[in-house]
Amino acid sequence: MSMLTSKDVSCPHCGAVVKTQMAEGINAGENPDLKARVLDETLFDWKCPECGYEAQLIYPCLYHDKSKNFMIYVVPNGCNCALQSVDVSEAFPQLDGVTKRVVSTLTGLKEKILIFEAGLNDYAVELVKLALAGVASKKHGANVAEGYFCFVDEPGGRIVFSFFLQNEKEPVQQSTRMDVYHKSLEIVESAGACAAGDDFIAVDSTAAERVLREYRGEEE
Ligand SMILES: [Zn+2]
Numbered sequence: 001m002s003m004l005t006s007k008d009v010s011c012p013h014c015g016a017v018v019k020t021q022m023a024e025g026i027n028a029g030e031n032p033d034l035k036a037r038v039l040d041e042t043l044f045d046w047k048c049p050e051c052g053y054e055a056q057l058i059y060p061c062l063y064h065d066k067s068k069n070f071m072i073y074v075v076p077n078g079c080n081c082a083l084q085s086v087d088v089s090e091a092f093p094q095l096d097g098v099t100k101r102v103v104s105t106l107t108g109l110k111e112k113i114l115i116f117e118a119g120l121n122d123y124a125v126e127l128v129k130l131a132l133a134g135v136a137s138k139k140h141g142a143n144v145a146e147g148y149f150c151f152v153d154e155p156g157g158r159i160v161f162s163f164f165l166q167n168e169k170e171p172v173q174q175s176t177r178m179d180v181y182h183k184s185l186e187i188v189e190s191a192g193a194c195a196a197g198d199d200f201i202a203v204d205s206t207a208a209e210r211v212l213r214e215y216r217g218e219e220e
Pocket residue numbers: 011012013014015016048049050051052053
């Protein structure tokens with residue numbers, strides 16, 4: 001399924017009305033070009049052909065990878081058209097066992113794709129990220145604004161993240177042993193956090209903190 005729609009967009013700079021293609025649905029297998037634009041974070045880039053003004057076009061987009069069995073819905077913050085724009089149950093009658101996530105940014109979508117393509121559990125990845133954010137913050141003496149999973153270094157047995165520190169433009173890399181990931185996965189499983197439901201859920205730092213609380217509660 002690829003849902004490309006063409007809409008008129010008025011340039012906020014010169015007022016020109018520009019026919020613009022928007023990808024409301026992306027099928028990972030059938031739309032490698034759109035997938036590539038997610039991975040290089042240019043999917044929402046928009047440029048006015050009249051005056052050259054560049055902007056980000058933000059709209060909801062549903063990403064589906066059938067072979068790896070996951071769906072990710074990008075619902076930008078403050079976009080109230082949100083979840084009604086695609087009737088998921090009608091478009092995908094067989095959703096059983098599909099991992100469903102909601103994210104608010106293109107970077108968030110890219111991260112989820114990288115996590116699931118690496119065969120990792122995103123709750124466990126978020127737990128590792130939470131711990132490493134603390135390490136990065138201490139090491140660089142600055143608060144961490146955002147953090148993202150990057151890749152697994154198989155030969156080195158390490159999981160690698162990048163962190164954006166407050167007031168710094170360039171991210172810093174921080175990695176740890178895969179053992180930490182496996183330990184986190186045990187925590188996630190014992191807290192019973194990854195039951196598959198019908199809803200698209202956000203698995204982010206808040207979800208990771210909830211898992212930790214449940215886990216600690218269990219231990220008391
Ligand atoms: Zn323009």
